[in-house]
Amino acid sequence: MKKISFLNLGKHPITNNFLKTNKPKNEFFYNLKLIYHKETKLVSLDNFVPPKKMFNDKYAHRASASITMQEAYKNLAYKIKKKFKPKSILEIGSNDGVFIKYFSNINNVGVEPCKNLADLTSKMKIETYDKFWTFQLSNKILSKHGKFDIIYSANTISHIHNLNETFKAIENSLNSNGIFILEDPSLLKSLQKLSYDQFYDEHAYVFSITALKNITKQSGLEVFNVEELKTHGGSNRVYFKKVNNKTIKISNTVKKHLLKEKNFGMNKLQTYQIFAKKVLKSRKNLIKIFQKLKKEKKNIIGYGATYKSSTVLNFCKIDKKFIKYFLDTTPTKAGKFTPGTHIPIKKYNGIPSNVDYAFLGAWNFKDEIFKKEKKFINRGGRFITHVPSPKIL
Ligand code: TMP
Numbered sequence: 001m002k003k004i005s006f007l008n009l010g011k012h013p014i015t016n017n018f019l020k021t022n023k024p025k026n027e028f029f030y031n032l033k034l035i036y037h038k039e040t041k042l043v044s045l046d047n048f049v050p051p052k053k054m055f056n057d058k059y060a061h062r063a064s065a066s067i068t069m070q071e072a073y074k075n076l077a078y079k080i081k082k083k084f085k086p087k088s089i090l091e092i093g094s095n096d097g098v099f100i101k102y103f104s105n106i107n108n109v110g111v112e113p114c115k116n117l118a119d120l121t122s123k124m125k126i127e128t129y130d131k132f133w134t135f136q137l138s139n140k141i142l143s144k145h146g147k148f149d150i151i152y153s154a155n156t157i158s159h160i161h162n163l164n165e166t167f168k169a170i171e172n173s174l175n176s177n178g179i180f181i182l183e184d185p186s187l188l189k190s191l192q193k194l195s196y197d198q199f200y201d202e203h204a205y206v207f208s209i210t211a212l213k214n215i216t217k218q219s220g221l222e223v224f225n226v227e228e229l230k231t232h233g234g235s236n237r238v239y240f241k242k243v244n245n246k247t248i249k250i251s252n253t254v255k256k257h258l259l260k261e262k263n264f265g266m267n268k269l270q271t272y273q274i275f276a277k278k279v280l281k282s283r284k285n286l287i288k289i290f291q292k293l294k295k296e297k298k299n300i301i302g303y304g305a306t307y308k309s310s311t312v313l314n315f316c317k318i319d320k321k322f323i324k325y326f327l328d329t330t331p332t333k334a335g336k337f338t339p340g341t342h343i344p345i346k347k348y349n350g351i352p353s354n355v356d357y358a359f360l361g362a363w364n365f366k367d368e369i370f371k372k373e374k375k376f377i378n379r380g381g382r383f384i385t386h387v388p389s390p391k392i393l
Pocket of ligand 1: 061067303304306308328330365
């Protein structure tokens with residue numbers, strides 16, 4: 001399979017590795033390089049980071065940390081129940097139970113390799129397997145719970161390196177009328193918004209509908225519907241059925257998305273090379289903003305020590321010289337330091353009155369944050385973003 005590299009983002013740490021000290025010994029770095037697969041049109045990282053380095057019992061991300069996400073999962077659970085009336089559901093990557101908890105009245109099973117998270121859902125009486133999703137695990141679950149009406153997975157399949165095995169195991173676990181629903185960041189939206197920060201260690205892939213269609217064929221799964229979502233800066237919710245299931249019609253949305261991607265040039269290497277040039281320019285302009293504000297002796301902090309922001313900070317070499325500290329609502333991040341750039345993270349308790357600028361690490365939650373930070377904005381406080389181009393908001 002021909003793979004072509006189109007962007008080298010340099011050395012990066014593990015995004016989830018929030019540090020206890022600002023002088024860590026032996027911090028792990030890898031080369032973050034992006035690859036275009038000519039045949040399947042898949043876009044991936046070149047070097048995959050060993051899964052156990054990223055997904056372990058220290059995993060910091062809590063899907064419930066944002067009100068936007070809590071609402072999104074609640075609404076989706078309601079929609080699935082109404083539309084598909086499932087009797088069984090399996091979630092791959094059940095995190096802190098933000099979604100699967102709404103299915104306590106049916107056979108609901110979670111798969112979550114991060115033990116600290118799996119323990120949370122086990123305590124909620126949801127049978128949770130603290131294992132990586134593999135064909136072997138799918139057989140183990142099958143022997144106890146049978147096949148499922150719905151398999152749901154948000155922001156997880158793009159993290160799993162062996163996609164062939166992943167999709168085959170999903171097909172293996174679905175009822176003949178079963179539906180698999182995948183949600184992951186949209187490659188089209190990342191290219192359009194120039195959000196190169198969708199690429200980091202965990203995101204081994206950023207999917208297009210075109211690539212998903214191409215790579216699932218041999219697993220016996222077929223895309224039958226696509227919905228666009230605003231979450232995570234622009235995602236796709238993709239519905240799959242078994243190829244042999246002729247009772248479900250293929251929606252026009254599939255054709256529409258494939259055409260949109262084709263028209264944007266996503267089937268051409270050149271599109272990714274243009275993206276790469278724009279990313280280099282974006283870095284230059286973001287650094288300029290920080291340098292200017294620093295010269296003016298402005299007090300700059302970071303808002304939301306997200307995984308995405310790790311790519312931006314490390315790629316642009318924005319560290320303590322520019323950002324004094326980050327504020328973040330996740331309790332396990334407070335008191336630690338950002339990976340690679342070693343910026344202190346403080347517990348969010350409102351933006352202090354001496355702050356002039358806040359870099360929007362959590363730019364994908366801009367609406368929620370702007371609503372919350374009216375006081376800061378009204379007193380002249382400003383946010384800095386790099387999406388879709390570096391600017392002060
Ligand atoms: P992410 O890496 O999944 O995008 O995580 C979002 C991070 O942003 C999470 O640590 C919580 C943080 N955050 C805030 O600190 N304040 C906010 O208002 C929001 C929405 C998120």
